[in-house]
Amino acid sequence: MDLLRSLPIGLYLEQPITWLHRLDPRVKVAWLLSILLAPILANSACRVAIVAFLVLLTISARIPLRVWRQQMGWLLLLGALVTGLLLIMPDGIAVSQQPRLPTEQMIQAWPEPLAAPELLPEMPTATNYRYDLFDWQLTQLPPFSFSIQITQRSRRIAIKISTLLFTLLYSTTLFLLTTAPEEITEAFELLMRPLRVFKLPVTEIALTLTLALRFIPLVLEEVQNLVRSIRTRAIKWQKLGVRGAMQIWLMVAERLIQNLLLRAEQISSAMQVRGFTSPNTHRVVWHQMRLSWRDWLVLSGLGLFWWSRLAYGGVA
Template structure:
């Protein structure tokens, strides 16, 4: 099991250089925030559209199939499982559904030929029946409210996880921090340590692959010992994994201490006295095209994505 290859969370793809790599980090960050914010107060159709837009961007981005195929497959499988479980779960409304008319009320049925001649609109409404319960067979029942909640939950799960993963996959950690620091420059007037926040973010992004590597090494070390889990029992299994978690914490603290010592040895005094510019941010023609598409994206959100109460 190779976590760094099967689930490349937070890892940067250095090669090949796609058009997503060439976009300015600030433009990509605004796009990421747009994916996460347009979801708020949106209807069900817009939430599904966001999922298809992310898949479409991945297909046309030029990212190798081996990088995203397994990861997207796992994520789509989990979202589909969440959709099924949430659809079959009770909707929580607690309503007893009863017919509007009493059982002994007699309704006079007008022949369809006379009905269509007198009022042609009435025949159209008669053919459109509204059913709150979409599917009911035995103990299984799917209502409109439960299905709507299932779609909302599964789509937000995919949108949040995959949009951030795609952003980290095509943007270097130093470029991310440089873009966020550039966007946060107005906050300097309020004496907010923008550079320190950017440095902390850089170290955090650099630390994610180290965490995955430590987890991978510990899992391999446990698998190579050929432990008989059935003989250990539940208490023994919990004890083994607690020891693994303790070892993982020790290794991560050791890596953090080594990283801090490396910064001190290199003479880091302060953010204002020791600065290295990795990327010179400048908007290019491709970035302006992405900004125009972003404006159209928000226009479609307000045109077709508003939730109707």
Template sequence: MDLLRSLPIGLYLEQPITWLHRLDPRVKLGWLVSFLLAPILASAMWKLSLVGLLVIVSILAGIPWRALKQQMGWLLLVGGAIFLVGIFSPDSINVTHQLRSPPDTGLEIVQPYQYVLFKIDAGGLHFKITKKSLDNAIYASSLIFTLVYSTTVYLLTTSPEEITTGLESLMSPLRRYKVPVTEIALTLTLALRFIPLVLEEIQNLVRSIYTRSIDWQKLGIKNSAKVWLTVSEKLLENLLNRAEQIAIAMQVRGFTTPNTHKVEWHQLKLGKADFFAMVFLFIFWAARFIVGRQFV
């Protein structure tokens, strides 16, 4: 069991260097926010197109499968389970008015309106798939996939220093209102760097339990809960000790405040690829409002 290799959470893929690595972090952040916001009030085809676009981008970027396969397995499993649950769920989960037939416009209807797409009512089984339940299933499963997969690709191709530098640059106008932008960027950097330490501590504690060959059946539920509570307390204690060591190391190196001891994390510079990415981002949102609208 190696959490540091099996979970690509907060980890940066240093090799190989892809064209996604070379993009400006502010541009990539704009694309990430777009992928998170674009599914809202969008059509089912648009939501599925986002999933396909994310997969195509990761393939064209040449991201190694070894960096995605561990998370892709459970992501597809969770997405598929949500889709199956949603498609057979009642269509009144979100209570909204839904027409069962087209409005009477006085025009001749060439194709009849079919609300129930599939129905089983035999042998004690009662399953019904409607247009509303299908739309709910596509929305939930594609949203989970888009949220997790886009964030994973962003973290794999953008170092923590680039992320914080980009956010600090975008939030720089807030300095006029005395918002501690530099302190926020520094805190975010330390938080991202702290994630591998948390995984390492969890991994060490879990291994220590496995090496003791504890018979959980003899312990029972109550004693097992006490063991895991003790492990959780030890984990919290170890993490606090790690945080204290980081603080002491920063003080020893003369770090007082971010304003007096400013660290240049990353040099931001827009290139030709960044301008092309911004143009495609504009086309992306134009297509979202023109093609991807949800028609009620």
């Protein structure tokens, strides 16, 4: 399917089998939660280091370039656009600075009867710190005059938002890319077993998660079929106008919901025909969850990761 190949986010990579595929899914869940929680209250250097760690992790796993080029390429482009916009946008601190010493303009505008204050010489700054990193003003055309200003705060905000966006999207994408849906559900079921003390339906929640992950390709397939059906009809959108185009898209959305409900009904009918009554009585063990030496080694690396985060990550 063209849409699934052009939008591989959230899909499982069956071949080739990398070392990330061989890890226990519980270990990968622990690393995923750590990567998602580590940027909170971290400084800019720590957030950039996490982004670089994800890129190096992808390269070390030897994931084919055709697979992650589209994912990371679009995310890097989105991060660059967000960074550029936040750099030049106002930083939220509107402070009008008043010079403490008289300037030449103040001396010239001083009333004649009064004695003009003495213009003191400019003193060098104590440090090299500058709040305004870049300030470019265009004043040739007063009606269209504007300025581009980059400050310390706008730089911090740009790095914070762009790195958080990349980390949130790409870490989850990499996790789904190297972990089968059945492994994800079994890992969550094993991790949620202590919640059975509170009489929570852990097995039912795992089954629902499995069906939801299996339903994602069906949704993309239905969207692709509807898009192709619209393209084959060669609709003249310019002649329809905004109202006609909205009516067509509403019809397409209604048809999409009907098709998805039909697929869900077919899945439920197939489960009923096979005699499915409850997850506890029809439990199928897909994988044997056993921690190997590779998993313990990666878990030890998780401890090193949190030590470096607490020692050098700081607080933003």
